[in-house]
Amino acid sequence: MTLLFTLLLIATCLWVFAEWKPDIASRWGLGLERKRSGLVLKSQAIAGFEIPYLEGGQGEVLVLVHGFGGDKDNFTRMARFLTPHFRVIQPDLPGFGDATRDPAARYRMSDQVERLHAFLQALGVQQVILGGNSMGGFIACEYAARFPEQVKALWLLDAAGTAAAHDSPMLRHYLATGDSPLLLRSQADVAKLIRATMARPPYFPGFLKRTLGARAIVDYPLHCAIFKDLSQHSPMLETQHTTWPTPALIVWGTEDAILNPAAARTQEQLFPRHKTIVMQGIGHLPMLEAPAQTAQDFLEFARTLSV
Template sequence: MQKLLSLRARILLIILATVMLLISLTCFAIVLTWAPDKPLAELIPIWAPAPSQFIAVKGLPVHMRDEGPRDDPSPLVLIHGTSASLHTWEGWVGALKNQHRVITMDIPAFGLTGPNFEADYHSPTYAKFILDLLDRMQVQHFIIGGNSLGGEIAWQVAVAAPQRVERLILVDAGGYAFTPASIPLGFRIARMSQTEWVMEHTLPRHMMVASVKNVYGDPDKVTDALVDRYQAMTLRAGNRHALRQRFAQLDSGAQAQSIKSIRIPTLIIWGGKDRLIPPENAQKFHKDIPGSKLVMFDQLGHVPHEEDPVATVAAVKEFLK
C-alpha cells in the first residue's frame, strides 16, 4: 500500500510539473508576442501621408484617398477585403489616376478607419456605408469595384443603387456560399472564441507572414514591408475585436439570388490559385451576370490586384475603354 501511495505521489508530481511547464511556456510565448493595440495617432504619420485624408461619414472619421482628375464624371471607387486597407490598391491607382479619378477608403473594422459605432459589419451595412461616403463627397455616378468582401460590397451597391453605378469590377469577390481550400491562419484563430483574449493582445509575426502568404499565388512575392503593413493595420486600436465581430456576423450566400438582377457592364477578375474563394465562384458570377467578362489569372491568388497590379490593371484599362 505504501509503495502504491508513493507511485501515485510521483505521478501527481510529474503531472504538476508538466502543467507548470506548460503554463510557463505559454506565459513566455505571450510575452514574446505581446502586441497591444496601437492608437490611431501613432499610425497616421507612417500609413496616412498625403494624399490620405479623413472625412466624417455619419460621425465616423474615414481614412480615404481621392486621386486623379476631379472633372472625371464617373470616378472609380475601389473597396478592399477583410483585414486589408486602401493601400492594397496602390498599384492600380498609380496606373489609372492620370486618366481616371480613383477613390479608395478603409472600410469600418479595418485599416485606419477602425470600428464603427454600431459594431454592425453585415454586408448590406457596408453597402450603405459606401453610398453614405459617396453622398458625403457629392459623387452621384461612379464605377465600383472590390476584392473579396469588398467585391461583395461592390455588387450589393450595384443592386441597391443601379441608377448610380455605370460599371462593376469584381476581384475574387464574395457573394456565393463556398468551401475554402485553405483559410489564413489569422482568420482561423479569430473565429475561435476560446482564443479571444490572446488574439486581441498578441500578434506573432510568423502568424501574420503565414496569413499573407496564404492569399498569394506565389508566396515568395510576400515581402517584409508588405507584412509590416498588414500587421500595422491589424494593430490599429479596435480592429482585432471588430474582426471577431465581423466573423460572427458572416452571412455568406444570403444575398446571392440578387446577383442575377445585375444588368451593369461587369468585369470579373480572378486568381486561378485562390484557395480562399475558389475559382468556381468566378464562373457563377459570369453565369449570373448577363454580358459579363471573365479574366482568369492562373498563377495568382486571392488578391491578384495586389500580387500583380501590372497584369491585372491592364484588363481594367481595356474594360474602361
C-alpha cells in the same frame, strides 16, 4: 572608400530607424507609394464614422473597395496605372484600416453598403465604376443592386458573395475551427496571411509587416466578431437576385486559397454583360501580385463601356 562608408552609414541609420520606429517608417514608405501613384490622403466624416481615403487622378470616378482585413492601400501600387485615366477613390471601410472602429456597430454587407453610399454622397459623387476585392467585391455587388442608377460598371476581383466562392478550404476550416489566416493573433501570423492570400507576393519591408501586424493584432477581437457575423448573416447573391444589367469585369486568380475561383461561373450567370479574366499563377489579391496587368485588363474593359 569615403563614399562607400557614407552610403553604408546612411543605410545603417535608416535600418536602425526602421527597427526603432516602424510606424513612422511605414507612414513614410506608404507616403512615397501614394505620391508615386498620384494619390492624396483625405478624410470624410459620415454618421458615427471617420472615413480616411486616398484620391487622385481626373475623369470618371473609379471607387475601389478593399476586402476583409485589408485597407485603402491594397490598391495603391495598382493605382499608378489608373490615375492617368480616372479619378480614383480608395476608402477605408468602417472597422478596417484607419477608419473608425465601433464595437457596438454592425458590419454586415448591408451596413457597409449604406456607409459607402453615405460616403460617396458626402463627396458629391453621383455615378461610379465600382471595384472590389473579396468582401469588397461582395459589397460592390450589393451596392449595384441597391443603387443601380449610380453604378456604371463593376470590377470584381476574387469577389466573395456566392455559395461557389465560399466553398473553399479556408472557409470550411474556419467553420470547423473558428481559425482563419485573415484573423491575426501574433506577428508570426503575418507570414501565414501573406502565404494564404498571395501566390506571388510583392516585397513588403519588415517595418511595414510589423506595423500592419500590430494593427491586426489589436483588431483581433473586433474582426473575429465581424467575421463570425458575416459568415452567419450574409445571404448569397444568387439567393437574393436573378441577374444584374450592370456590366462586370470578373477577375480570378487560379491560385486563390481564400475563395474558390469556380465562382466565376455563378458570377457570369448573375452578370450576363460580363467579361471574365482568369489570371494564371495569381492568388487572392491580383492588384498586389500583378498590379500592372490587373490595371491593364481593367483599362481594356473600360474602353468597351463607351463603345
